[in-house]
Amino acid sequence: MHRIILALIILLALQPLQAQTPAIPRLLPKVLNVYPHDAAAFTQGLLWDGGQLYESTGLYGESTLRRVEIATGETQDLLSLDERYFAEGLERVGDRLIQLTWKAGRAFVYDFASFELIDTIEYEGEGWGLCYDGRYLFMSDGSAYLSVRDARTFDLIVRAAVTYQGQLLPAQLLNELECVGEWIYANAWNTDFIFRIDKFTGVITALVDAAALLTDAERAALQPGSVLNGIAYNPESETFFITGKNWPKMFEVVFTEP
Template sequence: MKRRLAVVTLLLLSLIIGVASAQQTAIEVLVPEVLNVYPHDTDAFTQGLLWHEGTLYESTGQRGESTLREVDIETGEPVRAVDVTAPADATADTPLYFAEGLEQVGDQLIQLTWTSGDALVYDMASFEQVDTYEYEGEGWGLCYDDRYLFMSDGSSYISVRDADTFDLIVRFAVTLEGQVLQASLLNELECVGDDIYANLWQTDYIARIDKYSGQITGLIDASTLLTEEERAELASGSVLNGIAYNPESDTFYITGKRWPKLFEVQFVPAPETEPAG
């Protein structure tokens, strides 16, 4: 297991930065230490996950299936949910929404859409849609640090946006050892202190990014969360996605698209690798 962790990590780093010097990187390699396991709705194509004052919220994707949910963490079932379909002025040619990242600002929830260029704003108490922000490009992940919103868009860049207007302030590249990511892997985001945690799309890894420099400072290997039997039962595309932080317990909730489980974890240093031979 220890050797596998080292090999897989180096292969992933080579993919990300596109250079042969990945073995010289000094980033911290972490693993999730599981504290609790909860059921997760296997119909939920998880795009965004949010923990706020003891309540779990989830944004699920797929056109015609997208939802905004408040979830009972003990059962994995929605306490309440609204379908995310299409704009009120949609025509027959307007694509249905494909919901993406989710964040809370004040008493509102903001939910991205993949290619529609709309950020849907809801009253948190009622789930009533109260506004729509428009943006250019794609919407993937979203997080808030109590000052700015940070958004991924299917590229190697993160956008910083005004929390009140959603106006774009600046975009910055995410880098490793000074190299901009060569693969567009940034997906669901979670802001924690000076860091942004980002699911690396179609992998079992989460990157820890310094929000001031854009530098990846840590890499979390979550490949052991599901058993081989559980993975074999997953539908195509059911990858790791969804990060929510609980500041009261200093723990994270992580899951995947249509996964059967949601995990409460702490990120701890990975075991040291054993010498070859």
Template sequence: MPYAPAVRPALLAIALMGLAGCGAPVPSIDYEILGTFPHDPAAYTQGLLFHDGHLLESTGRYGESSVRRVDVPTGEVQARVAVDSALFGEGLARVGSELIQLTWKSGRAFVYDLETFEVVREHVYDGEGWGLCYDGESLWMSDGSSTLERRNPQTFAVVATMEVTAGGAPQRRLNELECVGDWIYANVYQTDRIVRIDKRNGEVLGEMDLSGAPLSARRPGDIEAVLNGIAYVPETGVFLVTGKLWPKLLALRLDG
């Protein structure tokens, strides 16, 4: 039975509204998996970075949060400091000879000596802490929304905020961050996506789909064991990525 003429304009309007809400698709970033390394399957990875031949990692969960130095080839934890059991560790960034670790809902950021892991001071902030990275000038911080905050690395004061968009729509659930040149790479929480953000305007200009990562690298059957953790090795241009509770660390080379 054909649609009545009076119904057609309404259907057309709905269709056009749907099209108007869809931006241009975000280009895919191809990558090659170069290999895997062991990763502590009990580490609830929240922040990850590479420095001086080692991984520096922040782990979360109440009563299990820590900051650690990890040997990449073996996955051995070479140094570790526990976070107060009442706090939930989050993102991690290195600023010179210090590390800064966020906490989830406590509004406290701890500054550690890079070598000793001794807490040397503390910052306070409003809202939730998720991901953190340092671009050599500013700290960038996520809170699970589509907004990134740019912060002063010495005072931790907010300098500016930036809305992140993908195809014209807000890109929400930004989590762990890695600053690389003009880009910020971000895990999208509870997905297998890593997005590449232009830090000049917040536009997502590419994304990696890690759904094809080997099952042996994951922890199947655990809904909390999601992709989270991006570290860049500037000497080789390789990315090291993992997930919460994953038994492997993946080494990736991007094609574009």
């Protein structure tokens, strides 16, 4: 009798916990358009603005900032970084572009129109992805945490954990970011997944499985390390642009339930 009551108490206690951890929906990208992408671009940051894509590409000696025509994939404006820097995430704040670097602890601030360097920012730790929700900057750094930063001063406000079904993520997953309303979309490094994260709680609320974007033949032709990375949102069409490091294609998609 005791044991039955005990089991009932445990069941009742677990019920609210189970209710709090529903199955995480798996979404698929529905491809609307396919555009060319520079297969020499080791994509580390991507954003859409005013009908054009802005791209930050990495690697030492090859890092760039680019303005790219979507339809042709052609680079219209290009700035090469000093070979000491490995460029990472990219975001626009007002009339400025902010470009992170991987391990140099330094971000570059450019005039949005001219790409003229107007400031540098020092920060602690690594720089991976960056997005701006109109109020705050969100930054990934190779950990399971996102840093929330003041968009004007870049000062760290809070560093918050990202969780998947109550568990902290492994390190080195959260990569390129995109702020869309209440969500932050994050490429999961070295995987074909994109996390949809609740920006207020750090909880992953959906998993986008982008494995089918490239054919097996296209995938086989890529160099090692050429993984999904690069996600940009166009609020006018409510579509996403998605690519990868050295991918030959840029996909315009919406995320749908299978």
